[in-house]
Amino acid sequence: MKELRYTLEPYKGMKTRFRCPNCNKNNVFTKYIDLHTNEHLNDAVGCCNRLIKCGYHYKPKQYFQDNNISFKTSTGNNRINQFKPVPKTKTNFIDAELMQKSKVSKSQNNFVEFLSNIWNDETAQELVEKYNIGTSKFWNGATVFWQVDNNSRIRSGKIMLYNSINGKRIKEPYNYINWVHKALRLEPFNLEQCYFGEHLLKEDTSKPVAIVESEKTAILSSVFLPEFIWLACGSVNNLNEAKTRCLKGRNVVLFPDLNCFDLWNNQIQTLTKLATFRISTLLKDNATDEEIEQGLDLADYLINIKRSLEI
Numbered sequence: 001m002k003e004l005r006y007t008l009e010p011y012k013g014m015k016t017r018f019r020c021p022n023c024n025k026n027n028v029f030t031k032y033i034d035l036h037t038n039e040h041l042n043d044a045v046g047c048c049n050r051l052i053k054c055g056y057h058y059k060p061k062q063y064f065q066d067n068n069i070s071f072k073t074s075t076g077n078n079r080i081n082q083f084k085p086v087p088k089t090k091t092n093f094i095d096a097e098l099m100q101k102s103k104v105s106k107s108q109n110n111f112v113e114f115l116s117n118i119w120n121d122e123t124a125q126e127l128v129e130k131y132n133i134g135t136s137k138f139w140n141g142a143t144v145f146w147q148v149d150n151n152s153r154i155r156s157g158k159i160m161l162y163n164s165i166n167g168k169r170i171k172e173p174y175n176y177i178n179w180v181h182k183a184l185r186l187e188p189f190n191l192e193q194c195y196f197g198e199h200l201l202k203e204d205t206s207k208p209v210a211i212v213e214s215e216k217t218a219i220l221s222s223v224f225l226p227e228f229i230w231l232a233c234g235s236v237n238n239l240n241e242a243k244t245r246c247l248k249g250r251n252v253v254l255f256p257d258l259n260c261f262d263l264w265n266n267q268i269q270t271l272t273k274l275a276t277f278r279i280s281t282l283l284k285d286n287a288t289d290e291e292i293e294q295g296l297d298l299a300d301y302l303i304n305i306k307r308s309l310e311i
Contacts, residue, residue: 006060020048022056091192094154102134110141110164145215148199196232208251217299247275257297
């Protein structure tokens with residue numbers, strides 16, 4: 001069996017994410033590491049996490065070809081014999097009491113207010129309980145989306161800031177996103193992410209599962225289409241085999257945003273040995289050219305339908 005020598009560096013906080021050499025954005029670039037030395041291969045060899053808007057991916061094989069470096073020489077037996085595998089870092093978790101306190105906080109939560117505006121206070125609170133939606137004081141009005149795995153362990157919480165009127169993320173003057181373990185300075189902290197909403201899987205093992213990109217979309221879709229267990233992978237490139245082991249034997253439908261349909265459709269091939277996957281064409285079949293250009297997601301589509309029926 002061919003030995004894996006180079007791999008994208010696992011996420012261990014923002015110290016493992018760098019400025020992309022192509023789009024020049026900070027904290028979006030994942031470098032390849034040499035598993036024999038546990039060091040970065042080269043500062044330009046890696047993948048930008050902004051797969052749609054940037055798409056930069058410079059692979060080790062291409063790097064060797066471009067620089068006339070013999071791959072065989074770089075993986076000689078003398079190096080392999082000296083190689084000692086780097087032990088897997090233990091995954092850290094967050095205390096459950098912290099999550100519970102955030103769920104009952106009386107501080108402003110723009111996202112929960114948005115949910116109340118879409119439906120009512122009662123439905124909003126039901127969603128807070130169901131999806132473990134917390135409140136953070138890191139920014140005034142901020143929301144915490146807690147990642148709780150299917151063993152009820154809290155991986156961490158993603159802190160984000162939303163507009164309470166339209167439900168859109170606030171990205172100016174900068175992108176308002178952080179992690180609970182970073183905000184609390186719990187270092188060192190090894191974050192191994194799970195699906196948002198993963199804890200719901202054990203409630204009904206026969207119910208089909210739907211996966212979307214954003215936490216907001218999963219939460220809203222669970223009300224509009226309750227026949228699914230709704231999960232979110234958190235970003236366009238977070239749909240991967242490691243996360244998907246919890247779905248073994250399940251029937252899964254992917255609902256990609258319009259701008260990543262092809263990406264997710266191709267990704268299915270690497271996941272089918274774990275579960276039965278199919279991809280929804282609901283948005284692709286019904287979106288206008290303008291909506292396609294805007295990268296419409298399922299939550300936008302469902303809200304638009306709801307509002308049109310209320311007129």
